[in-house]
Amino acid sequence: MDLSEKIQNLKREKKAIILAHNYQRPEIQDIADYVGDSIEISRKATQEEDAETIVFCAVDFMAESAAILNPKKKVLLPSLGARCPMAQMLTVEEIKRQKAKYPGAPVVLYVNTLASAKAQCDVCCTSANAVEVIQSLDADTVLFGPDRNLAEYVQEKTGKTLIPIPEYGFCPTHLLFQPEDVKVLKLQHPDAEVVVHPECSSEMRKVADFIGSTSKMCRYAKESPCRQFIVGTEEGLLHRLRKENPEKQFFLAYEGAVCPNMKLTTLDRLYVSLREEKHLVRVPEQTAQKARKALKRMFEVKS
Numbered sequence: 001m002d003l004s005e006k007i008q009n010l011k012r013e014k015k016a017i018i019l020a021h022n023y024q025r026p027e028i029q030d031i032a033d034y035v036g037d038s039i040e041i042s043r044k045a046t047q048e049e050d051a052e053t054i055v056f057c058a059v060d061f062m063a064e065s066a067a068i069l070n071p072k073k074k075v076l077l078p079s080l081g082a083r084c085p086m087a088q089m090l091t092v093e094e095i096k097r098q099k100a101k102y103p104g105a106p107v108v109l110y111v112n113t114l115a116s117a118k119a120q121c122d123v124c125c126t127s128a129n130a131v132e133v134i135q136s137l138d139a140d141t142v143l144f145g146p147d148r149n150l151a152e153y154v155q156e157k158t159g160k161t162l163i164p165i166p167e168y169g170f171c172p173t174h175l176l177f178q179p180e181d182v183k184v185l186k187l188q189h190p191d192a193e194v195v196v197h198p199e200c201s202s203e204m205r206k207v208a209d210f211i212g213s214t215s216k217m218c219r220y221a222k223e224s225p226c227r228q229f230i231v232g233t234e235e236g237l238l239h240r241l242r243k244e245n246p247e248k249q250f251f252l253a254y255e256g257a258v259c260p261n262m263k264l265t266t267l268d269r270l271y272v273s274l275r276e277e278k279h280l281v282r283v284p285e286q287t288a289q290k291a292r293k294a295l296k297r298m299f300e301v302k303s
């Protein structure tokens, strides 16, 4: 029996579902029951009523969100080291400091934050719904964290003032993209459309034909009549894009754009995680209650 079969057997035995983020390794995406962006897999986690265990192939903050939204289920993170550096950039102390500086300004946090930070905010958002979440607020000035690039992008889209907290939060992987590389790729593939994630720099956003979350990029690639795309997000998404659009071509805008944290989940680790039921993700109930409120408020916003 190969490893994939062993995983499938264990999955049935333990009434588990495997959810994987778009940035996971191809073999993890292929074995998962569902692959998507953070909002899609978080929603999926709440909809799977029969599952007793959720194996979350992603990074720490996403598994925490799944545990917050599914307090009665076991949520497992196959690799404990899979921690998002951007989420670590925003501390509770910084949020409190900025709240004191801007009393009355609502706090909107990207889901790429730890549960302790989410517990301090009014509403969460993802890169797929950030514009709609900010538009839904009856306020012109909003504290927004931790991604400064996403804050800038949403500010451009909504015309509201977004104060980035911390001042320079960023995703180290998306920061690797440079417009110079896109220019070279455009010389080789002049008809290709450039699609980038809003976590990229403003310089990258300027050379893009389309800016959107990973789920929006997938939809765009499917619907566009174009047959070639230069993609500015973590390389894992290209597996899904190629699978869903076998007749189209996708080129990564920078070959080194790999999130090492997302790649920590391997088939071996997934197998051990299911077999030994580790690593169990726990969020203290007091923190979870407050964070749940912010996540649920996000789900109520139409996008």
Ligand code: SF4
Binding pocket: 023, 059, 083, 084, 085, 086, 087, 112, 171, 172, 173, 174, 234, 259, 260, 261, 262
């Ligand atoms: S791609 Fe960026 S934001 Fe996503 S998990 Fe990796 S470091 Fe964090």
